[in-house]
Amino acid sequence: MNIKNTRVKHIIAASLCIFSATSSANIVKVDQVLGQLNPIEQRIEQTIERAQRLPLPVPVPQVSIDELKAQISEPISSLPNVLNININSQNTAFVEVELENSFRAIERQWLLMANSQQLNTLQQQNVTIVSVKNYNALNMSLVRFNVPQGVNSKSELLKALNLDESAILDRNHIYQAQTGEPTAKVTPNNSIAPYCTQSVKIGMIDSAINTKHSAFEGTNITTQSFLPQGLSSPNLHGTAIAGLITGKGAKLSPLLGSAKLYSAEVFYRQSEYAQGATLFAIVEALNWLVSNKIPVINMSLTGPNNAVLEASITAAIKQNVLIVAAAGNQGPASQPLYPGAYKSVIAVSAIDATNQIYRWSNKGGYIDFAALGVNVVTSQGNGKFGRESGTSMAAPHVSAALSCLLLKHGNNKTKALNELTSLAVDLGEQGKDTTFGYGAIYPPKNAL
Structure with missing residues (x-):
């Protein structure tokens, strides 16, 4: 780049002329002004030459404040090999x-x-x-x-x-468990009505529950651990899931008005942020829940396709059981995650209060329904109430609805599933789609 050309000189000169005219009312000839440009030209050229020798800066991706907040809120859950x-x-x-x-x-x-x-x-x-x-x-x-x-x-x-x-x-x-981080602010959440008020049995395969939490006072919860002797289960995830299903309090209303909850503990602590469950423990949990004749089992967990997992779930479903699973929090580009991706399992994605899909929710042809799972109020393992996000938080809505519909239809799975599909509010593309499935499931104005 070189500013020593007539056009650039005259532009600068004209600017100086205008400045002179407006500041002192003296008309300066262009030739006189051009004579003053040499030192300025030299300084500008030296600056440009130095700048051209510098390496080009690396482009910085443009990220919105909302995206930054979401990234910061996601737990650091990477684990060693x-x-x-x-x-x-x-x-x-x-x-x-x-x-x-x-x-x-x-x-x-x-x-x-x-x-x-x-x-x-x-x-x-x-x-x-x-x-x-x-x-x-x-x-x-x-x-x-x-x-x-x-x-x-x-x-x-x-x-x-x-x-x-x-x-x-x-x-x-x-x-792995499928949930995000809680936020600090908690507000009352009394607008949700239960799916039904009758006594229903429901099971969950998850972590331990803090049963001493005030949300569970007067509730009916039976727990059983399937971890190796001496290994304890953390109570963070399980307390949040149980809180949605049956928890009560000023800041929390249950999805089921009177539930008999059977909780199988399979998760152990991998790190401060991550919880894992072995397939062996999951199979044992399934057997225990089926032996207790639990009609609906909530599995807010995901992982790989596995022949033994599929066979175990198939065996449970043959005993007239419905299994509901979180779709996964790996994002729309993720590969299918299991057990949700099995055809016999009901997979649930998460939406927020404005019916927008949760940004980390999995997508795919295996998605059956969507439900509220973003920033929802529930009980926490520390004895407090807070907000949680993830497809884990959405799955209990569908599990609760099916528990009530099975009771209504005399444990007829086909009738219960047909009515659930008819209750779904179609979102996104018309008909069943890869984001919302058949649509969103909401607590009814009047109990089912």
Whole structure:
């Protein structure tokens, strides 16, 4: 760039002339002004040359204040590739490792739904059998075993165990809770009416519940832990889910007016922000809930597709059970997450009070319904009330509605699901879509 051209000089000169005329009323000739430009030209050229030698700045992405707030509010939940889950300073319950696609599993541990012949074959192999359990309510037997170092794929293991592809074999995967961070401000939330006031049974597979919370005074909650002996479950996530279903107080009204809640504790603490549940614990929880004849089970958790998980859920559904799951909080570009992505499971995405989709809510053809799950008031593990967000918070709406509809229709699942679909408020594209499913489910003005 060079300012030594006639056009630029005359522009600057004209500017100086105007300045002179307005400031002193003396008309200055252009030639006289041009003579004054040389020192100015030199300084400008030197500045430009220095600037051109500097490296170009890296473009800074334009992020809105709302986006920054949302990013800051998301918990830092990254975990190390290898994580020891300790009972105490001397004893480790198990070791979890990161696999492909950022999913996690117990190190070298696999599960096999085995018949007697397969169990005999397994016992003759170079594996360490951890447990063999029969689950009568699910009509299945499950073998948990550890494999030698270096056996990393299902195909390798099937070949080593002399099993064909029909064998229901998979890793002992880890599944995660699906919730965001609470906000500080809490306001009364008395506008929500219960889906019904009759006594209904409902189950949840989650973390522990702080049953001493004032929200649960006078409620009917039965809990059972499925964690290894000595390992305790945190009560953050479970308290929030239970609070939505049956919690009561000045700042909280329940989705079910009179629920008998059965809570299966499967989550353990991975970090300050993250909670994990082994597939083995989830299977045990399913068996317990089915054995107690729970008609609707809420699973506000997600993880990878798994042959044993699918078989267990199929077995539960055959016992006339409905399973509702969070769609996931990995965002609209996420791969499908399970169990919500199974066709037999009812997957729920989250919306806010203005019917806008939660920015981290998963999308896909497996989404069945949407429900309020953004900045909702509920009980917290610390004994207080607060606001939570996530598809975890949306799923209990659908679980509560189905519990009431099953009671209304004499436990007829088809009639209950048909009426739920008719109650859904269509949002987004007309008909079932990948964001809202059949539509949003809201608490009724009059109980179902």
